[in-house]
Amino acid sequence: MTLARIGTALAVAMSVAAPALAQSDIRTPECVAPANPGGGFDLTCRVAQKGLEPHLTAPMQVTFMPGGIGAVAYNMFNTTRTDDASAIVAFSTGSLLNIVTGKYGAFTEQDVRWVATAGADFGAVVVRADSEYQDLAGLMADLGSDPASVVVGAGGSVGSQDWMKGALLIRETGGAPMDMRYVAFDGGGDAIAALLGGSIEVYLGDVGEMVSHLESGQMRILGVMSPERLDEPFAEIPTAIEQGFDLEWTILRGFYMGGETSDADYAKWVDAFEAAYATPEWAEVQKAQGLLPLNLAGAELEAAIADSVARLSGVASEAGLIN
Amino acid sequence: MDAVLSGLATGFAVALDPFNLMLVLLGCFFGTLIGALPGIGPINGVAILLPIAYGLGFPPESALILLAGIYYGAEYGGRISSILLNVPGDAGAVMTTLDGNPMARNGEAGRALSLSAVASFAGGTFAVVLMSLFAPLLATFAVTFSPADYVALMVFAFASLASLVGKNPTKTLLGAVIGLMLATIGIDANTGVARYTFGIPDILAGIDFLIVVVGLFGMAELLTLVEQQVSGKLRTLPVDSSFVRMTDLARTKWTILRCSVIGFFIGILPGTGASVASAVAYGTEKRISDTEGTFGKGDMRGLAAPEAANNAAAGGAMVPMLTLGIPGSGTTAILLGALLMFNIQPGPMMFAQRPEIAWGLIASMYLGNVALLVINLPLVGLFARMLTIPQHYLTPLIAILAFIGIYTIVGNPFDLLLITGLGLFGWFLRKLDFSLAPVILGFVLGGLFENNLRRALSISGGDWGILVADWKSLTLYGLAVLVVVLPIWLARRNRPRPEGAPVGAGN
Numbered sequence: 001m002t003l004a005r006i007g008t009a010l011a012v013a014m015s016v017a018a019p020a021l022a023q024s025d026i027r028t029p030e031c032v033a034p035a036n037p038g039g040g041f042d043l044t045c046r047v048a049q050k051g052l053e054p055h056l057t058a059p060m061q062v063t064f065m066p067g068g069i070g071a072v073a074y075n076m077f078n079t080t081r082t083d084d085a086s087a088i089v090a091f092s093t094g095s096l097l098n099i100v101t102g103k104y105g106a107f108t109e110q111d112v113r114w115v116a117t118a119g120a121d122f123g124a125v126v127v128r129a130d131s132e133y134q135d136l137a138g139l140m141a142d143l144g145s146d147p148a149s150v151v152v153g154a155g156g157s158v159g160s161q162d163w164m165k166g167a168l169l170i171r172e173t174g175g176a177p178m179d180m181r182y183v184a185f186d187g188g189g190d191a192i193a194a195l196l197g198g199s200i201e202v203y204l205g206d207v208g209e210m211v212s213h214l215e216s217g218q219m220r221i222l223g224v225m226s227p228e229r230l231d232e233p234f235a236e237i238p239t240a241i242e243q244g245f246d247l248e249w250t251i252l253r254g255f256y257m258g259g260e261t262s263d264a265d266y267a268k269w270v271d272a273f274e275a276a277y278a279t280p281e282w283a284e285v286q287k288a289q290g291l292l293p294l295n296l297a298g299a300e301l302e303a304a305i306a307d308s309v310a311r312l313s314g315v316a317s318e319a320g321l322i323n
Numbered sequence: 324m325d326a327v328l329s330g331l332a333t334g335f336a337v338a339l340d341p342f343n344l345m346l347v348l349l350g351c352f353f354g355t356l357i358g359a360l361p362g363i364g365p366i367n368g369v370a371i372l373l374p375i376a377y378g379l380g381f382p383p384e385s386a387l388i389l390l391a392g393i394y395y396g397a398e399y400g401g402r403i404s405s406i407l408l409n410v411p412g413d414a415g416a417v418m419t420t421l422d423g424n425p426m427a428r429n430g431e432a433g434r435a436l437s438l439s440a441v442a443s444f445a446g447g448t449f450a451v452v453l454m455s456l457f458a459p460l461l462a463t464f465a466v467t468f469s470p471a472d473y474v475a476l477m478v479f480a481f482a483s484l485a486s487l488v489g490k491n492p493t494k495t496l497l498g499a500v501i502g503l504m505l506a507t508i509g510i511d512a513n514t515g516v517a518r519y520t521f522g523i524p525d526i527l528a529g530i531d532f533l534i535v536v537v538g539l540f541g542m543a544e545l546l547t548l549v550e551q552q553v554s555g556k557l558r559t560l561p562v563d564s565s566f567v568r569m570t571d572l573a574r575t576k577w578t579i580l581r582c583s584v585i586g587f588f589i590g591i592l593p594g595t596g597a598s599v600a601s602a603v604a605y606g607t608e609k610r611i612s613d614t615e616g617t618f619g620k621g622d623m624r625g626l627a628a629p630e631a632a633n634n635a636a637a638g639g640a641m642v643p644m645l646t647l648g649i650p651g652s653g654t655t656a657i658l659l660g661a662l663l664m665f666n667i668q669p670g671p672m673m674f675a676q677r678p679e680i681a682w683g684l685i686a687s688m689y690l691g692n693v694a695l696l697v698i699n700l701p702l703v704g705l706f707a708r709m710l711t712i713p714q715h716y717l718t719p720l721i722a723i724l725a726f727i728g729i730y731t732i733v734g735n736p737f738d739l740l741l742i743t744g745l746g747l748f749g750w751f752l753r754k755l756d757f758s759l760a761p762v763i764l765g766f767v768l769g770g771l772f773e774n775n776l777r778r779a780l781s782i783s784g785g786d787w788g789i790l791v792a793d794w795k796s797l798t799l800y801g802l803a804v805l806v807v808v809l810p811i812w813l814a815r816r817n818r819p820r821p822e823g824a825p826v827g828a829g830n
Contacts, residue, residue: 071524159515
């Protein structure tokens with residue numbers, strides 16, 4: 001029994017080391033997670049690591065570059081590693097928001113090359129199972145009559161992408177985002193604890209992280225901030241748009257490269273991602289990491305980023321984050 | 324009770340499988356080594372090995388058992404370099420230096436190492452027993468801890484640390500203020516404004532606790548060693564073969580029990596972990612039992628206190644993770660990620676749906692604690708011999724390990740400059756006769772205090788009444804008063820008859 005298991009383990013280890021059927025020839029491919037291990041960027045890189053495995057000649061390594069909510073990595077790839085052909089860096093909509101609000105310094109979204117997405121996540125408005133709010137309409141009515149009457153919390157600081165979900169809610173009711181009674185926690189876990197403990201009434205999270213909490217029945221998602229109804233396990237949960245509110249918050253997760261990478265090197269990565277997108281294994285990897293399918297690479301992604309940045313700067317200036 | 328017993332039976336059946344047993348032992352052994360290296364603590368150990376454990380294709384329960392072994396081992400290992408070198412192996416082991424290193428300098432390295440192994444074992448086992456009996460209940464309690472209650476907890480922590488005010492209260496308070504100031508660096512969560520970052524992107528998210536510990540403590544200690552060596556003041560330590568005695572255990576048994584309780588309860592709260600637990604435990608213990616003023620000079624109770632507490636906290640942090648799916652610390656957040664990678668949803672349902680994983684993990688913690696004690700005690704002599712390595716080899720070696728450790732996990736050259744700068748600053752403070760512990764405590768407690776105070780006030784809409792609105796807060800304020808007043812009262816009562824003894828001496 002034991003020997004058999006060690007044998008299986010060795011076999012698996014060897015199959016990992018064996019050269020895979022290659023398509024894109026990238027020397028020492030690397031995915032940089034601009035954060036500490038274990039966070040969202042780590043998971044984003046794991047999607048690339050596992051999902052691209054059959055489509056690269058060499059195994060991909062995940063490295064970490066924490067510091068300044070991703071600003072360190074963004075600066076690094078805009079100053080020293082601008083033409084690094086072997087590395088991609090994970091980003092999310094939060095990173096785009098930081099670019100828009102100037103937290104990443106003078107560099108803009110046009111200074112790097114956007115390679116591909118790992119998938120998407122969507123905002124979720126969450127309350128405790130015994131909350132008085134049964135649907136979004138009830139909550140929105142209270143927020144509309146007095147924004148300070150509801151204590152809202154999330155895992156990010158004021159001005160972060162978590163806060164923006166709240167700002168959108170308040171804006172939809174016609175109020176000013178700065179009137180929101182927002183409590184900033186250090187990560188989603190602490191905020192969920194505060195929701196369960198009754199310190200906050202509404203938690204602004206992402207659907208991906210709610211998968212593990214859906215079954216236990218301790219929390220209720222009032223509305224998903226996606227453009228359309230999601231698949232299982234969220235099929236029963238109405239979107240905010242269905243409930244008559246123009247609330248959409250898509251969190252893109254993907255990768256960029258230095259701005260001076262050659263077209264040929266950039267194309268190798270885009271090809272590898274597009275090859276992976278076509279396989280059922282990619283969808284499996286995406287799902288395992290709590291991401292929903294949203295596959296954009298190359299020019300398609302560049303266009304989506306331009307749209308996204310334009311929309312974000314509109315919302316950010318309305319919310320008072322930029323002048 | 325029946326459910327617990329049958330659960331444990333399931334769990335031990337999984338954990339005692341020879342393959343899993345081997346993984347527990349391997350995890351504990353490598354964890355100890357990882358923890359002993361300055362700069363790499365449990366978080367990084369688990370994070371680095373997670374992809375490996377996953378890649379080897381083990382069944383989920385085996386992979387988790389391996390990772391939990393590494394987590395536990397690293398918490399044990401952190402104390403080794405604290406005691407021998409005065410360089411904390413990880414953030415939770417800072418307080419261990421205060422009495423552990425003086426013991427080693429007094430020629431009792433073996434005794435310090437073996438006593439701390441026993442204290443760690445007791446703290447860890449205490450936590451696992453409480454966890455297996457009351458996990459769901461404890462988790463429900465832990466989440467009701469509101470930001471206002473955290474504020475009260477921090478007040479209690481500061482009160483218990485008042486005992487650290489030694490000969491020079493001004494310098495202690497100044498040290499704490501420096502720590503508080505370091506904690507304010509970075510983006511302020513409540514306004515989104517960057518504070519004291521001077522346009523440097525590397526510190527936008529603040530300075531990592533580990534960087535402060537390795538810099539202020541580790542590097543400063545190395546600079547002091549080099550200085551002593553250059554000026555010829557360094558004295559070589561003889562090999563010592565001392566070992567913990569039964570009388571030592573008898574003397575520290577209440578310390579260990581008290582600190583296990585403190586550590587466990589601080590550990591189960593999401594947001595506070597081993598570093599807060601060991602600081603509060605040390606401070607409280609010094610307040611309660613330091614009647615002769617021997618703490619800080621190599622008192623074995625001062626060594627047992629933080630070690631029992633940080634291991635109990637490590638166990639406690641697993642409670643909200645397993646029962647609610649909420650990580651109680653950075654390391655458990657990574658373990659949570661590991662569960663999700665295996666498509667296991669942690670939370671109340673896990674015990675019903677995947678009992679072999681939930682209970683297997685708990686059973687492996689029982690075994691892990693025993694394994695760590697068994698691995699650590701015979702190795703005490705070997706570890707203690709490290710002190711006989713000539714200083715001119717040892718100092719550069721530790722410096723290299725610390726730099727590599729920090730660079731491996733952070734990968735940013737800026738942080739190497741930061742630990743060097745903080746090291747110089749720490750060395751300078753030591754020359755001025757500052758104690759560095761208050762700086763570190765100001766740093767860790769200050770950040771928690773500020774954030775939770777502002778969270779509490781956001782929740783109440785600016786009404787300060789929220790701070791005293793709950794029985795949990797009030798209890799903690801009561802304990803804070805008690806921990807300040809009790810030692811003074813005890814000292815008065817026990818004051819020796821002859822007049823002229825110092826008045827009101829709490830320390």
